[in-house]
Each structure stands twice: as structure tokens, then as C-alpha cells.
Amino acid sequence: MQYRKLGNSNLELSVITFGAWAAGGWMWGGTERTEAVKAIRSSYDVGVTSIDTAPIYGQGLSEEIVGEAIRDLPRDTIQLLTKFGLRWDLSRGSLHMKSKNTQGESIDIYKYASKESIIKECEDSLKRLGTDYIDLYQIHWPDKTTPIQETMEAVSLLxxxxxxxxxxxxxxxxxxxxxxxxxxxxxxxxxxxxxVKRDIEHDTLPYCIQHNLSILAYSPLERGLLTGKMKPGYQFASDDHRASLHFFTDANLTRIDAFLEKIAPLASEKQCTLGQLVLKWTIEQPGITIALAGARNEKQAQENAASVNIDLTSTEIGFITKQLNELKLVK
Structure with missing residues (x-):
């Protein structure tokens, strides 16, 4: 595993960081807690020491699962990343989305990042994670109803x-x-x-490079789209959010499949999966510090971690990018 420092901090994260959204089950068609715990532990065993979660993932369930997975591990060998600013238990701020919780009940989720709310969220997260400190605390989405100054001063207090x-x-x-x-x-x-989602390359990425801000890339496999396992006609569970995304229409699945076929020989040459090749390409892009990758089980977790060990030359990275630039998706 490789480790990279965040910005001007002393915090080093594993280049592949465990993304625990799917572990919470919410919007992913449910979860199997035992398998999720095993996936996190298996990741740790192969060097993935950083875990990213959030209270909204399963309405606390993801953080609880992370807490269970790390309970017997030395705390100073793990980097816990979590978030604040999405409330499903309080109708304040601005409505972010209507959803259903893991029991299938309707919930309204609000963007809200006032000082009082952040203090409460932090305490709740610490309890669920079973720790007394959070390595990286992140506002989940911008909250237009609370001054940024108030939000950031609350985090400064923490x-x-x-x-x-x-x-x-x-x-x-x-x-x-x-x-x-x-x-x-x-x-x-x-x-x-x-x-297939490189919008940040225009403005956000150059700004972050200039100001020494690390980019944590989430959904680098585009929610499983780039693994090659989804073909036209793929059926999602009724509560799986991917069914409503334009990436997963049959037309786009056909186009993605054709692109992946073009780079498949390189994956075979490197003796890796398509998903591993995609992750390696991602972490080699300028300004991308780490990539968050979720895993449902031990095998997926180990495969994600092993992507770091793939040796890609600049020519091979350029070949992948060239094929990628020719890919046109339908929105």
C-alpha cells in the first residue's frame, strides 16, 4: 500500500481508502453487517488504514459498522474520516432529498450545518465509531442556510x-x-x-493543486459501472439509487462496455481486473491524492487494495485516457 499526506497536514491516508457508504446499506439495496465488518478488517490487513464514512449512510449504521470493525485495532494505526451536515432527524436548513431509511420508511434529509447541529453530530459520531477523536471531519454538502463562518468556527472549536x-x-x-x-x-x-465524471478538471482540481488542498476522489468506479460487471439489461433492487442514474441506462452500459473492451487487453497483460485498472488510472491522475473504494466483502476489499501495486507507464496511462476521451455517453 502507498500512503499520501493530506494538504499541509501531518495526516497520511492510504491511497486506496475504504469508502463505507455501501456498508450502511442505504440507497444500495441493503447490507450484510457481518460481511461489511469482514471487508473493513480485510482491507486493514492489506494496508488500507483509512476509512471514510458518514452519519447519513444507513442513518448511523455505517459508522456503527466501522466502529465494530476497528474495535480491537490500535487506534493510532487507523485514520477515521467522517462527515456532518446532513440531518434526517431534524427539519432544519434546506431540503436535500426525499428518501427511505433502511427499514423502508420515508425520510426527509436536510442540509444543515449550524454550530449547535455540528456539535451534536460530532458527539453522536464519536459514540457510534467508538473513539474519542476523528482524524478528518468534513461537511458533507454545502449548506446555504448557515454562514460558512459559523460552520467552520464550530469545527475549529472541535x-x-x-x-x-x-x-x-x-x-x-x-x-x-x-x-x-x-x-x-x-x-x-x-x-x-x-x-466518466471529470468535471473537476476544469476549475476545482487546478485550484486545489495551486492551494495545496488534497482531492479525495469518491465513486472512482462510478458506483460499480466501471468494473465491467454490469451489462445492458442489468436489474437493480427497488431501493438501489443507481437505477435512476443516466450512467446505467442500456445505451450507456453498451458504450461503457465497448470502452472497457478496448482496455481489457491491458488489464489482462497486467494480470488485474478492470476495476483494479480503473482505480490505478484514477490515483495516477494529477492532483488526485486518494481514491475511495467501497467493498461488500473480503474479496472486493483485497482486490481494491491490490490495485496500488499495478505498474502503469505514462504511455499506458495515455492509452487509457485516449480511449476514454473517445467515449460519448448519453445524458
Whole structure:
């Protein structure tokens, strides 16, 4: 495993970080707790020491699963990343989305990041994770109803209290990054980035490189799309959010499949899966510090971690990018 430092911090994360959204089951067609715990432990055994979660993932379930998985591990060998700012138990702020919880009951999720709310969320996360500090605390989505100054000063207070070590953000554009940086030392921005979603390359990525902010790329496999395991006609569970995304239409699955066939010979040559090749390409892109990769079981976890060991030359990376640039998806 490789490890990279976040921004101007002393915090080093495993280049492949365990993404625990699916572990919570919410919007992923449920979860199997025992398998999720095993996946996290298996990741740790092969060097994936960093775990990213959030309260909203399973409405606390993902954090509880992470807490269970790390219970007997030395705390100073693990980096816990979690978030705040999405409330399903409080109707304040602005409505983010309507959803269903893991019991199938309707819930409204709000973007809300006031000082009082952040303090409560942090305490709840610490309890669920079974720890007394969070290595990286990130606002999950921008909250237009709360001044950024109030939000960042609340996180600063948590840092002063020793409950949080470093501050990060998620889904922030350049303007929001600039404003937040006036009030706190940010070390990272967690944003979506994959072979088929490269919007950040225009503005956000150059800004982060210039200002020494690390990019934590989430959904690098585009929710399983880039693994090669989904073909036209693929059926999702009724509560699986992917069914409504344009990436997963039959037309786009056909196009993605054709692209993956073009790079499949390279995967065979490297003796790796398509998913591993995709992860390796991602972490070799300029400005991408780490990639978050979820796993449902031990095998997936080990495969994700092993992607770091693939040797790709600049010519081979360029070949993949060339094929990628010719890919046209239908929105």
C-alpha cells in the first residue's frame, strides 16, 4: 500500500481508502453487517488504514459498522474520516432529498450545518465509531442556510477540544473553498471523480493543486459501472439509487462496455481486473491524492487494495485516457 499526506497536514491516508457508504446499506439495496465488518478488517490487513464514512449512510449504521470493525485495532494505526451536515432527524436548513431509511420508511434529509447541529453530530459520531477523536471531519454538502463562518468556527472549536484533528470539505466549488479558507485550515476536498465524471478538471482540481488542498476522489468506479460487471439489461433492487442514474441506462452500459473492451487487453497483460485498472488510472491522475473504494466483502476489499501495486507507464496511462476521451455517453 502507498500512503499520501493530506494538504499541509501531518495526516497520511492510504491511497486506496475504504469508502463505507455501501456498508450502511442505504440507497444500495441493503447490507450484510457481518460481511461489511469482514471487508473493513480485510482491507486493514492489506494496508488500507483509512476509512471514510458518514452519519447519513444507513442513518448511523455505517459508522456503527466501522466502529465494530476497528474495535480491537490500535487506534493510532487507523485514520477515521467522517462527515456532518446532513440531518434526517431534524427539519432544519434546506431540503436535500426525499428518501427511505433502511427499514423502508420515508425520510426527509436536510442540509444543515449550524454550530449547535455540528456539535451534536460530532458527539453522536464519536459514540457510534467508538473513539474519542476523528482524524478528518468534513461537511458533507454545502449548506446555504448557515454562514460558512459559523460552520467552520464550530469545527475549529472541535479541533481545539481535541475531538477533531483536521478539517475537510466535500462537494465544494472554488468559491466555497476560498470563503471557507478564511476561517479554518482546510486540508482536503472530497468530490466525485471517475473516468466518466471529470468535471473537476476544469476549475476545482487546478485550484486545489495551486492551494495545496488534497482531492479525495469518491465513486472512482462510478458506483460499480466501471468494473465491467454490469451489462445492458442489468436489474437493480427497488431501493438501489443507481437505477435512476443516466450512467446505467442500456445505451450507456453498451458504450461503457465497448470502452472497457478496448482496455481489457491491458488489464489482462497486467494480470488485474478492470476495476483494479480503473482505480490505478484514477490515483495516477494529477492532483488526485486518494481514491475511495467501497467493498461488500473480503474479496472486493483485497482486490481494491491490490490495485496500488499495478505498474502503469505514462504511455499506458495515455492509452487509457485516449480511449476514454473517445467515449460519448448519453445524458
Amino acid at each position: 479541533i481545539e477540544q481535541g475531538k477533531v484533528v483536521y478539517a475537510g470539505v466535500c462537494n465544494y466549488n472554488v468559491d466555497l473553498l476560498e470563503e471557507a479558507s478564511h476561517y479554518i485550515n482546510l486540508v482536503s476536498n472530497q468530490v466525485p471523480y471517475s473516468m
